[in-house]
Amino acid sequence: MTAEAFAPSTLRRGASRTAAKITLDVAFSVVLFVGTIVGVIALATLIWTIVDNGWARLAADPIAFLSNYVSRLPARSGIKAALVGSTYLMVLTALFCFPVGVGAAIYLEEFAPRNRVTNFVEANIANLAGVPSVVYGLLGLGIFARFFRMGPSLLAGALTLAVMSLPVIIVAAREAIRAVPESIRLGAYALGATKWQAVRRQVLPAALPGTLTGTILALSRAIGETAPLLVIGLPVVIFSLPNDLRDPVSALPLLIFNWTSRPQAAFAEAAAAASIVLLALLLAMNAVAIFLRNRYTIRW
Amino acid sequence: MPDGRTHVKEDEQRHETRIADALKARPVEDRAAAAAETVFRLDDVHVHYGRFLALRGVSLDVGKNEITAFIGPSGCGKSTLIRCLNRMNDLIPGARVEGKVEYHDQDLYGDGVDPVEVRRRIGMVFQKPNPFPKSIYENVAFGPRVIGMKPSSMDDLVEQSLRDAAVWDEVKDKLKQNALALSGGQQQRLCIARAIAVSPDVILMDEPCSALDPVSTARIEDLMDELKRDYTIVIVTHNMQQAARVSDRTAFFTAEAAEGTGDRTGLLVEYDRTDAIFTHPSDKRTEDYITGRFG
Numbered sequence: 001m002t003a004e005a006f007a008p009s010t011l012r013r014g015a016s017r018t019a020a021k022i023t024l025d026v027a028f029s030v031v032l033f034v035g036t037i038v039g040v041i042a043l044a045t046l047i048w049t050i051v052d053n054g055w056a057r058l059a060a061d062p063i064a065f066l067s068n069y070v071s072r073l074p075a076r077s078g079i080k081a082a083l084v085g086s087t088y089l090m091v092l093t094a095l096f097c098f099p100v101g102v103g104a105a106i107y108l109e110e111f112a113p114r115n116r117v118t119n120f121v122e123a124n125i126a127n128l129a130g131v132p133s134v135v136y137g138l139l140g141l142g143i144f145a146r147f148f149r150m151g152p153s154l155l156a157g158a159l160t161l162a163v164m165s166l167p168v169i170i171v172a173a174r175e176a177i178r179a180v181p182e183s184i185r186l187g188a189y190a191l192g193a194t195k196w197q198a199v200r201r202q203v204l205p206a207a208l209p210g211t212l213t214g215t216i217l218a219l220s221r222a223i224g225e226t227a228p229l230l231v232i233g234l235p236v237v238i239f240s241l242p243n244d245l246r247d248p249v250s251a252l253p254l255l256i257f258n259w260t261s262r263p264q265a266a267f268a269e270a271a272a273a274a275s276i277v278l279l280a281l282l283l284a285m286n287a288v289a290i291f292l293r294n295r296y297t298i299r300w
Numbered sequence: 301m302p303d304g305r306t307h308v309k310e311d312e313q314r315h316e317t318r319i320a321d322a323l324k325a326r327p328v329e330d331r332a333a334a335a336a337e338t339v340f341r342l343d344d345v346h347v348h349y350g351r352f353l354a355l356r357g358v359s360l361d362v363g364k365n366e367i368t369a370f371i372g373p374s375g376c377g378k379s380t381l382i383r384c385l386n387r388m389n390d391l392i393p394g395a396r397v398e399g400k401v402e403y404h405d406q407d408l409y410g411d412g413v414d415p416v417e418v419r420r421r422i423g424m425v426f427q428k429p430n431p432f433p434k435s436i437y438e439n440v441a442f443g444p445r446v447i448g449m450k451p452s453s454m455d456d457l458v459e460q461s462l463r464d465a466a467v468w469d470e471v472k473d474k475l476k477q478n479a480l481a482l483s484g485g486q487q488q489r490l491c492i493a494r495a496i497a498v499s500p501d502v503i504l505m506d507e508p509c510s511a512l513d514p515v516s517t518a519r520i521e522d523l524m525d526e527l528k529r530d531y532t533i534v535i536v537t538h539n540m541q542q543a544a545r546v547s548d549r550t551a552f553f554t555a556e557a558a559e560g561t562g563d564r565t566g567l568l569v570e571y572d573r574t575d576a577i578f579t580h581p582s583d584k585r586t587e588d589y590i591t592g593r594f595g
Binding site for chain 1: 386391393416419420423430433434447480491494
């Protein structure tokens with residue numbers, strides 16, 4: 001390089017970066033910013049529309065809205081059966097899919113031999129995570145409701161949602177397990193731990209925050225699902241709470257779907273109010289996930 | 301910092317005098333100690349990783365309550381060899397050990413030998429401190445729990461292990477704190493405490509100071525001198541002054557290209573008392589290495 005290259009003029013704006021290139025830089029960051037803003041605006045509009053339509057209905061008598069069953073009269077209708085049904089479905093779904101999902105992830109990460117069968121299984125789990133939920137509904141209808149004769153029940157609904165959530169949980173749990181450094185396993189082995197002891201007592205606890213975060217996010221997707229529940233035949237309106245796993249249940253998205261399809265404006269308002277409750281549930285679950293991630297994730 | 305324990309970046313000019321100082325700094329009776337009972341007897345050990353021969357034809361004995369150092373350039377197989385001694389190589393897919401590795405006259409690779417049982421007696425400290433992401437207390441208590449030890453008091457066992465590893469005074473007020481918050485040197489001494497909590501017979505150390513600062517290194521070297529009263533220690537080190545300072549016997553390894561293939565295979569060049577290796581090595585390759593002409 002010659003001394004000329006270091007002349008002060010070479011440091012000035014426009015020396016080698018032309019005005020066009022600088023403009024391109026700025027233009028590009030503007031495009032990216034707009035892309036981000038579109039997402040935020042969409043979410044804000046959604047929340048605003050729902051709150052605008054439903055807040056008055058919800059705030060008028062929130063206790064009655066949460067504790068009444070559905071009625072022929074929109075003003076006396078409440079979401080009790082749907083809210084309780086959604087809660088039951090969620091808890092049962094979590095009970096079914098968390099142990100199975102974590103078990104599958106442990107097997108695939110720690111025990112499975114590296115061969116073509118394992119690769120095939122792994123590729124298909126990734127594919128399953130992208131299958132539309134209505135297809136899971138058909139699976140639930142065919143296997144749980146019909147073949148196992150569960151009918152349109154709480155159990156069939158929860159199992160269908162669990163199968164749907166499973167791939168997402170497996171992927172999240174595998175990532176969390178893979179993030180635990182190999183040195184932790186070696187450290188446990190060097191102390192005379194067996195493979196299972198190393199996995200159970202060191203790898204799993206270290207992978208738990210990431211796994212829980214993934215599970216909650218998968219469940220918060222499941223709580224908003226309508227299609228698979230409709231396909232297996234769960235009722236959109238119901239006047240009793242389930243006493244048994246074999247009883248039918250409804251869910252918030254089903255009720256919202258039903259109310260929005262009615263002609264009365266008052267039912268549209270009730271649907272918006274129910275949507276506020278559903279959104280609040282969702283945001284609360286996501287907040288728990290974010291809290292777990294920030295509070296317990298280990299920085300190696 | 302004590303004399304002769306200054307650990308600075310390799311400096312060829314002062315290299316030989318520093319090794320001589322390191323040897324002198326050690327007590328005379330220690331150097332003159334008689335050959336001890338044999339803990340490991342290796343006979344013609346070869347290690348393969350898949351089709352690659354990593355180490356060939358190693359035969360040596362490791363004496364009880366001695367510190368045996370493995371030194372040599374990168375790729376000479378010294379870490380590979382130390383991992384044969386507690387069957388950690390079993391965990392590497394494709395690794396295969398040939399020849400005989402005897403531990404107290406038992407074949408470590410014999411039929412019916414459980415590697416988990418082997419590792420309960422032969423502990424290991426790794427190059428990079430690897431505390432578990434749990435409390436200091438739980439780090440030490442983990443080993444005794446998994447091997448089913450029933451100490452009369454776990455608290456006492458944890459305290460004694462931390463004392464023996466010379467880290468008790470620094471951590472006694474924060475046993476419930478996460479071990480990842482400790483400094484690198486404290487983490488490594490915690491890992492040593494963790495290893496001795498299960499009362500092993502042997503402690504293997506794979507470059508235990510290479511990720512540590514000079515002060516922490518000096519503390520661990522002092523500690524090793526204490527530990528050898530109760531344990532047999534094998535240490536892999538890149539640092540020749542360290543081998544000269546702490547070890548009773550030194551094995552020098554190097555890597556040479558095998559005939560035909562371009563793969564470099566590790567082999568044992570010379571194994572002797574540490575002062576002999578550093579003052580009058582019998583092999584030209586050892587002399588070149590320790591005087592800094594090679595490696």
